Amino acid sequence: MKKSNQEINALRAKKNQTLRPVSSGLEGILYSPLKVLDKGFVRVVDYMGNDASIVQAARVSYGKGTKKKSEDEGLIRYLLRHRHTTPFEMCEIKIHVKLPIFIARQWIRHRTASINEYSARYSILEDEFYIPKKNHLAQQSLTNKQGRGNELDEVTSNKVLKILKEDSFRCYKNYTWMLNEKNSKEFQKERASLSRELARINLTLNTYTQWYWKIDLHNFMHFVSLRADSHSQFEIREYGKLMLKILSKWTPLTYKAFLSYRLNSTELSMEAIEVIKKMIAGKKVTKSKSNLSNREWKELESLFL
Amino acid sequence: MKKSNQEINALRAKKNQTLRPVSSGLEGILYSPLKVLDKGFVRVVDYMGNDASIVQAARVSYGKGTKKKSEDEGLIRYLLRHRHTTPFEMCEIKIHVKLPIFIARQWIRHRTASINEYSARYSILEDEFYIPKKNHLAQQSLTNKQGRGNELDEVTSNKVLKILKEDSFRCYKNYTWMLNEKNSKEFQKERASLSRELARINLTLNTYTQWYWKIDLHNFMHFVSLRADSHSQFEIREYGKLMLKILSKWTPLTYKAFLSYRLNSTELSMEAIEVIKKMIAGKKVTKSKSNLSNREWKELESLFL
Amino acid sequence: MKKSNQEINALRAKKNQTLRPVSSGLEGILYSPLKVLDKGFVRVVDYMGNDASIVQAARVSYGKGTKKKSEDEGLIRYLLRHRHTTPFEMCEIKIHVKLPIFIARQWIRHRTASINEYSARYSILEDEFYIPKKNHLAQQSLTNKQGRGNELDEVTSNKVLKILKEDSFRCYKNYTWMLNEKNSKEFQKERASLSRELARINLTLNTYTQWYWKIDLHNFMHFVSLRADSHSQFEIREYGKLMLKILSKWTPLTYKAFLSYRLNSTELSMEAIEVIKKMIAGKKVTKSKSNLSNREWKELESLFL
């Protein structure tokens, strides 16, 4: 880790000249790891474009697009609202992420991105595992099959943490035993090493991995809107929130429009529009006459009443 | 498993009429699981198109395309050879796969496919793990960092198998303990259940999962050419081979062209072309004068000499 | 055209047996052209899956998914509402379309589809051009830079139609003159033929072309939601409407959910939610205090007041 810090410092020390557009917000955090969960991080390693690039692409212009910031903002809000997605595809970001494998499995469902993952066929994984904080150990939700309910009690929590730690480390210890690496202290000359691609199958899903992830701004916002959302699993939501922060630094105007039209917006169904209309007209509407499902009714209530 | 057999039999018993083109080869195996590894399977559950559909799309025709099978074959070979990919994209296949998680992680790198995976946030995984056969327990290759070498010796093999089995089952047992499911025999009323999305992080990477995988014929062939190849890990190669068999049943003409122009073809670099030219002209070429790397030279030798 | 009718009748006359799921609605129109604009058509030539396939994929089940239609409908509505897109990606449709080139240029912006277009490098285009009906000749909108306003007056309309017809046909006549095809009546032995790939550059953008278009149900709905929308150009909207009809025949349950949650739904921004809240609470809200742009305010008014 010390060595990686040195490498990061070396990169941050060396300024280059460029004719390209720059995002001053991102330059400020480039290469530096933002910590997340117990051992994860997110660090921006490269990017292309800024708010002005979106305007320029939308206009197919020779120069910088509009002259005034207020015009830029208006156009960006218009584009995002009307789902003109291609101008946002013109910006790119490349991020180095350290994350547990079970999160990596959710993350990779977003197909419109490029990924280079640390290869456990080729290299050896480190002994790092995600162990939740005690107050994040939630019960199975009784109402939502894929959600969390209340916190666990103290006794069960302690047992769960013990299990998670012991199983992770035991599996890892056996992993290294099977690898029997020449350079390790425990190397036993008299027995053969199991191939890396096989030994790794003994590791648990909370083992940390790393990857480079590259994605355009449009798909980045889509990722954030899904993963910073309350329906997503707590652990990936923590990454989603960091991405939201990165968005605010990269393209501040787009970030503000994103809050209005994506993150804090809502979609009303045909039936819900009718309900709202009646309510505005001062009529009383009950769930039974609303044509909405229980769940839709509840969401409507919590949003508007 | 009995229940799933009944469901499969019910599906195979019910014939429907359709005006669509049919692949008689695929109809013969539709819904039936083809076994792979110790507990995995592959079963085709739906498809669209056959060899004639490729011809029809390439011709943008009203009817069936060409009349003669020989013309169809000629055109298909031409299209595949010249990498006219879109006519092959016109056929689709949907496959139900049961596979260990570490293979699923390789598989999903193919982004041009649709996947619905069994959700361990929502449901509970079964106690099924991939345990390699003894003769597949290979040493780490000494020459290829991501490959396998010779078989392990008897003693080490036995220890490795013992580890893999014990760790899988212990982790699984702790998984069910943390889940503390109401319907299970071991249910303990007095303590809370950990949410499923958290409990699963204790499982090992050789645990089996399942998914529906849908892909077009062009990308299916790309998958097969990479995964039935000797560079891919043995375990996913076993799936790749089954896919090759499915290809032969689905579109027999395309299958034959695929053998010629993809699976058993080779790419010669600019430098290798020069070497071959000299060899054909009867000149002696040595590695040192070939401009080829060691590895390229070896591959050339093994292919042509 | 007579010949193509014969081919279509031949295809519709031949029933095949299959074990695959069937959409009876689509079987009823398979291969038959649905007319659109003056000379265009849309004809479904193949498909995969039906409403039940979506349920089956979402459940990753061995058999047919749920037993009851009402459960299927509930799940489909849930999936569409919560933008679980992958189960809808499990169904595919293949459509033969005849359309003017300027529409083809809008259409192809949807990248998640496979296309085989009639090649004017290889073959000769027919003398068919889109000539709008007189009542579709609209003025440039004064308020919307990319929209239409009122109808043109009679005199200008007639002149416009004359121009469109004459220019299309003159360009086409010169196209065939340059092609100088051996089999044509006007063939002149003494002069050479210009290559097809060059001659075609003289044609106008209203010339009809044809293609095979294949897309999954999720992306099909996305296409329909954009192209059946009032913001899209009238000519492509006519195709969009036919696609909506095809959707209703293919997957009736999905179609109904699509009307509720996509086609007739609306997205409320963070700011608009606040406005609606106040209105429901009986407070008076004016545009100036709404934080909405002119356009957003107008849309809100037309929807809810």
Add this chain to the structure above:
Amino acid sequence: MKKSNQEINALRAKKNQTLRPVSSGLEGILYSPLKVLDKGFVRVVDYMGNDASIVQAARVSYGKGTKKKSEDEGLIRYLLRHRHTTPFEMCEIKIHVKLPIFIARQWIRHRTASINEYSARYSILEDEFYIPKKNHLAQQSLTNKQGRGNELDEVTSNKVLKILKEDSFRCYKNYTWMLNEKNSKEFQKERASLSRELARINLTLNTYTQWYWKIDLHNFMHFVSLRADSHSQFEIREYGKLMLKILSKWTPLTYKAFLSYRLNSTELSMEAIEVIKKMIAGKKVTKSKSNLSNREWKELESLFL
């Protein structure tokens, strides 16, 4: 055009500081138009990454990857040869292109890119058309249905050029007549303007359009390998050649590997491998005994004999 030159000069005059990796080759041509055909151009407007970024991504490293240029080169060659595509996806380029519509229609078939095109629904196209040089007016090939043969004779050439020019300009003149723009000299107050989205359908396919095109390095190379190839139409090949030049400036090591393993490489079919083997062994092989088609045999001859 003067104005656009000023804008370009302004962009080239303003240097920014960045911590990001830089490609000195691309900085040298950033924003400047490279001319192509009679009125087209290609100008790089932004990029992300350089040769070192590929290495860094492949290694999933904290710092710059390898230290020595020779190691970088070896790894890049290895990655390209073995079709490890994701590290190349980590670099991006954004290019402003001016091109005739018939080329735009070929270009856009590459789906893995982002495009913002100048909108003729919203704005007015200029009176610029692609008119081939006389020596590029080729006859239809007699052997290849989608190719060009010899040059046309002088008399026919002159007639063809006259047609192309006259038809383009007449259609354009009628386009502006129908538009009847307020700001134009020919504006007639007494008659209405046809909407832009309709008027444009009268234009010919050689009319120039413009777009912003953004693509990653892997897909960029795929584009170049197809479009700089002799099978592609001359006009798009001219653009392909400029892209090859851009590649050489952007990532010189990747460029060299690309020449070896893509642009100047060849694929040998299973059958062709057998032929080559025999030839190397000094045996005489005739076409009839080769199992190759006429075309394949010819290509083999021209490459190796």
